[in-house]
Amino acid sequence: MxxxxxxxxxxxxxxxxxxxxxxxxxxxxxxxxxxxxxxxxxxxxxxxxxxxxxxxxxxxxxxxxxxxxxxxxxxxxxxxxxxxxxxxxxxxxxxxxxxxxxxxxxxxxxxxxxxxxxxxxxxxxxxxxxxxxxxxxxxxxxxxxxxxxGYGSAAKFVSQAFNGVDLDNRALPGVYIGVVMGRDAGFLTAASAIAQKFPDDGPHLIYLPEVAFDKEKFLKDVKETYAKYGRCVIAVSEGIKNEDGVPIAKELMSKVEYDAHGNIVLSGSGALGEKLAKYVKENLGISRVRSDTFGYLQRSFMGCxxxxxxxxxxxxxxxxxxxxxxxxxxxxxxxxxxxxxxxxxxxxxxxxxAKYTKCMPEHFINKAGNHVTEEFKSYLRPLIGQDTSTAHLLRAPMVEKILGKKL
Amino acid sequence: MxxxxxxxxxxxxxxxxxxxxxxxxxxxxxxxxxxxxxxxxxxxxxxxxxxxxxxxxxxxxxxxxxxxxxxxxxxxxxxxxxxxxxxxxxxxxxxxxxxxxxxxxxxxxxxxxxxxxxxxxxxxxxxxxxxxxxxxxxxxxxxxxxxxxGYGSAAKFVSQAFNGVDLDNRALPGVYIGVVMGRDAGFLTAASAIAQKFPDDGPHLIYLPEVAFDKEKFLKDVKETYAKYGRCVIAVSEGIKNEDGVPIAKELMSKVEYDAHGNIVLSGSGALGEKLAKYVKENLGISRVRSDTFGYLQRSFMGCxxxxxxxxxxxxxxxxxxxxxxxxxxxxxxxxxxxxxxxxxxxxxxxxxAKYTKCMPEHFINKAGNHVTEEFKSYLRPLIGQDTSTAHLLRAPMVEKILGKKL
The missing domain is CATH 3.40.50.450 (Rossmann fold)
Incomplete structure (x- = not known):
């Protein structure tokens, strides 16, 4: 004692x-x-x-x-x-x-x-x-x-970042891909959904390491969303893997770097986001496709x-x-x-x-494997705290056209 | 009337x-x-x-x-x-x-x-x-x-981001390159300096579009900083150009994209940061070199x-x-x-x-062309507002070694 x-x-x-x-x-x-x-x-x-x-x-x-x-x-x-x-x-x-x-x-x-x-x-x-x-x-x-x-604060950063880029994407529409940290667990990437308020708010698609990433399915998802909203905001976990468990980052990169633990260095590289952006651009013919890799900002940003x-x-x-x-x-x-x-x-x-890691349970992931459930949102909501900003949109009615011509 | x-x-x-x-x-x-x-x-x-x-x-x-x-x-x-x-x-x-x-x-x-x-x-x-x-x-x-x-808020984001990644870089030392928006004017990149408080706080080096970027000089700067602090945090403007006015991003990229104005698309691509990181790694033999491209986060982040x-x-x-x-x-x-x-x-x-753009005046840039002056800091400080977080470091004394062995 x-x-x-x-x-x-x-x-x-x-x-x-x-x-x-x-x-x-x-x-x-x-x-x-x-x-x-x-x-x-x-x-x-x-x-x-x-x-x-x-x-x-x-x-x-x-x-x-x-x-x-x-x-x-x-x-x-x-x-x-x-x-x-x-x-x-x-x-x-x-x-x-x-x-x-x-x-x-x-x-x-x-x-x-x-x-x-x-x-x-x-x-x-x-x-x-x-x-x-x-x-x-x-x-x-x-x-x-x-x-x-540590999770709640990082989740708050990811949520506020996606809230902002979604508004940005409304103003200048296109496809936006934000790559979030998370090698095996998708919790942080899933946090991108928490600021969704209006029915057409992004991220419209969320890809987690827990769900095998299928490139064809991904293209189909993006195409459908773009057709529906004229834009598409996507949250992708840096650790997404194909059916055989091979990281997509590895599949897409020509040269990979390993850390002391023998893991592929996923952060500090924008390769995954850029390759996915290129893939969308080339296959769907959408001209404005952008990607950001949140990198180190998400774990130590001052004041978030x-x-x-x-x-x-x-x-x-x-x-x-x-x-x-x-x-x-x-x-x-x-x-x-x-x-x-x-x-x-x-x-x-x-x-x-010790040793093992916990992943997103099934009931936190939607059936299609490309978004989260309401249950996940209820789980996360209290963790990011009360002091968060909320987006507001204009709701004024459209004015009737007089000339009625189109560019 | x-x-x-x-x-x-x-x-x-x-x-x-x-x-x-x-x-x-x-x-x-x-x-x-x-x-x-x-x-x-x-x-x-x-x-x-x-x-x-x-x-x-x-x-x-x-x-x-x-x-x-x-x-x-x-x-x-x-x-x-x-x-x-x-x-x-x-x-x-x-x-x-x-x-x-x-x-x-x-x-x-x-x-x-x-x-x-x-x-x-x-x-x-x-x-x-x-x-x-x-x-x-x-x-x-x-x-x-x-x-x-718009500048003050974006400057606050850049400042708080660099404040955070600098602390991160202290914890896990290496070379860090953060790429900030700014095609011709370096004001936003320069804002990375405003949170510097302790004498060894980063960013240690700042590269602006206003100063011709010399790759050899850059390597020398990084080498010296790394020798001095055992780490190096660098802020780079996406628009840095060589002596002939060619964007470094263009010099380093194999394929470039142009926007409607005929300008190279600099944002939504991490290429500049990654190429610079690779350049440092290969030439200085430093193993931990990371880069982030702040991208769209810096202009519409919620709550900053x-x-x-x-x-x-x-x-x-x-x-x-x-x-x-x-x-x-x-x-x-x-x-x-x-x-x-x-x-x-x-x-x-x-x-x-209309038409023309204003650049950073000479008295805002240091003589070596790799940082800002105190005059710039005085100019910027009021614009980011009062409500900013400040970093604090431990200052407790070291304990005497007993065994005195080294790994």
Whole structure:
């Protein structure tokens, strides 16, 4: 109950708009406990631990921590390193050397795996140690969780971006393709639908990694929509795959780049959107076809944050500190929806959250596989918060023609 | 002084976040005048005039007009048509047929030219007619004007986007290239600098269409920055050109697309950013090089608006109606900075605003031609408004190493 020692907090993987809320939650809560000597932050995640690159967050002002909490992206910086057994053993050695007894790792499923292995190392060595994984990912793909911190704010960005480009596309009609992050899970791309208000609002078509992408079907969808509305706004997930599971990005690109995890680099490249645009242009003979790849803007844009997401990100950090320091427990903090809208946080065994990813369930995807259901919209709506803008259109009547000639 | 008849308002060119403020300003102000029968809106700009596609804005509720004013993109829709003499004559014939005596066209320098030609047609026919051009462009490239409505909000988007990607780049270092709209004028790209707060904040390099782009010099700049900070964030204007005035986008692309004005289509393509990224990767051996092309997000993103820009966009609309209806005058409304920060609006002869574009003056660009000056920042700061987020970084001290080993 009163294991004396140091606390270490680290951030892993891709930044989010609210990841610093979780860090501030851990630090501010942990600093209240008598058994805590110091609260360290690892600089650049697990790599920082190996390098003993720690900063002493006990000496950070509360006021600045509160300001950093509101700043997007990982204030402790991040890493793409995916530790193996040997790496985790090294992590454990450093933690032991610094008398770190509480370790909090804010990240996705890879980070949960890391926490799990480090924990096993500690158990084997009979080193008294508490390690907790704190959920974070804009992809919303963590198991057990109803949703994950970071998703609501990124979803808000995607929603407001599509709301804007849809209005733009009304003004200057054509086909517009917006490519959204999401390798295996389509939750973020699906968020493009949430701002739809008028019956002909875009995105008219949504393609997710969960549904095998068929190029012929895609063309048919675009053709039909264009015939109906004289324009077509499309949301595409960067991770869309063909029937054999081959990413369309790979199918279309001549040269692909792989990251440290052996995954194709999908972000920072507009190739998918452009190839799809070219495909539409060449096959349907529509002249104005444009594509944007939202890229890094969607995960760290300043000033686009969901207050619900902010609140929950802070609480998962605080709850993690409480589970470890009050209750002396290990695990992964998970978010559970208890009402409409309310949540509760639980401590879940790490192995239930680690490694695997959660995808969009079937009832969130429409039958045609090219849009979302109302059920998905009900699920997402509370997560993006109240403070969103709404589009308004003119509704004045048409004036009767006098000359009646056409250009 | 009391020329009786109808009012027509239209919107041209690329949408902005505040273009509907100007429309609402014209409509609400014009509806107050006794000599005004009806206030029409042309659907899809000048093309809508030719087609007699008018809506009767006299029958639009004030409340909805106020809501539409806050909605980005052109509520009356737009067109890329650039009318010639014959087209303007047709416009004039339609205006006459509908007894339109007051014409307000919200747009850039092309729109000013259109207003000028239509006006000349009216004079030749001794048709009593007032036509006023209302400034609008995110490019900020209209002559005479200190700045243009639409620019402040787009600048705010670019600034907040760079603020976010810079934080992202701190967390996961590498080279990042963000491509911003701007064919001939670099004002919008230059806005990437305004959120810089800490001494090592990006963008570290800014390339504008006003400065001839030298690929060797660019590589040298990136190399030096990367050596200094271990990372490099770069803002590039889509319109950068080489010494001979050839767009770099054209130099790098195998196939280019032209719009109705005979200009290369620069937006809706990530080619420039990707080619530059590839160039850096291949020549400097830096592995993590990413690029984003901001595309259409930057001109119509929901919820990213400068309240100063909103205010001024409304006022230029109102002033236009006043000049025409009270004072019976023609021209282009122009914005003049009278203090720090205050503005005044004047009526300027159309020929002084039409046709040509304004570029970044020399004193806004640094000597090395790869960044902006403090003078530019002072110029821009008031335009993006007060309601902006600021980044905060951790400043806690480093902890002494115990093991002292390196990965």
């Amino acid at each position: 009163s294991l004396k020692g140091k606390v270490l907090v680290a951030q892993g993987g891709g930044p989010t708009a609210v990841i610093n809320q979780s860090m501030a939650g851990v630090v501010l809560e942990a600093r209240k406990f008598m058994q805590v000597d110091r609260v360290y932050g690892a600089v650049h995640g697990v790599r920082g631990i190996i390098n003993e690159d720690f900063i002493d967050l006990t000496q950070e002002t509360t006021h600045n921590l509160e300001s950093v909490a509101k700043t997007p992206s990982s204030a402790l910086f991040s890493t793409r390193d995916k530790p193996d057994e040997k790496y985790c053993k090294e992590i454990f050695e450093v933690l032991k050397a610094h008398d770190i007894r509480y370790f909090f790792y804010i990240g996705g499923n890879d980070s949960a795996s890391t926490v799990q292995i480090v924990n096993e190392n500690a158990k084997k060595s009979s080193y008294e140690f508490r390690a907790i994984h704190i959920p974070k990912t804009i992809d919303n793909d963590l198991l057990v969780n109803d949703h994950t911190p 944050v969901s207050e619900v997401d902010q609140h929950e990100a802070r609480e998962v950090g605080e709850r993690a500190a409480q589970y470890a320091l009050w209750h002396n427990m290990d695990g992964s903090i998970t978010i559970h929806r208890t009402g409409d809208y309310s949540v509760d946080y639980r401590l879940t065994p790490l192995e239930r959250v | 009391s020329l009786k008849g109808k009012v027509l308002v239209a919107q041209g060119g690329g949408p902005t976040a505040v273009i509907n403020q100007s429309m609402a300003g014209v409509v609400l102000e014009a509806r107050k005048f006794m000599q005004v029968d009806r206030v029409y809106g042309a659907v899809h700009g000048v093309r809508g005039i030719i087609n007699e596609d008018f809506i009767d804005l006299t029958q639009e509720t004030t409340h909805n007009l106020e809501s539409v004013a806050k909605t980005p993109s052109s509520a009356l829709f737009s067109t890329r048509d650039k009318p010639d003499e014959k087209y303007c004559k047709e416009i004039f014939e339609v205006l006459k047929a509908h007894d339109i005596r007051y014409f307000f066209y919200i747009g850039g320098n092309d729109s000013a030219s259109t207003v000028q030609i239509v006006n000349e047609n009216a004079k030749k026919s001794s048709y009593e007619f007032r036509a006023i051009h209302i400034p609008k462009t995110i490019d900020n490239d209209l002559l005479v004007n200190d700045h243009t409505p 608006v400068s309240e100063v820009d909103q205010h001024e966009a409304r006022e230029v609309g109102e002033r236009a109606a006043q000049y025409a209806l009270w004072h019976n005058m023609d021209g282009s409304i122009t914005i003049h900075r009278t203090g720090d920060y205050s503005v005044d609006y004047r009526l300027t002869p159309l020929e002084r605003v």
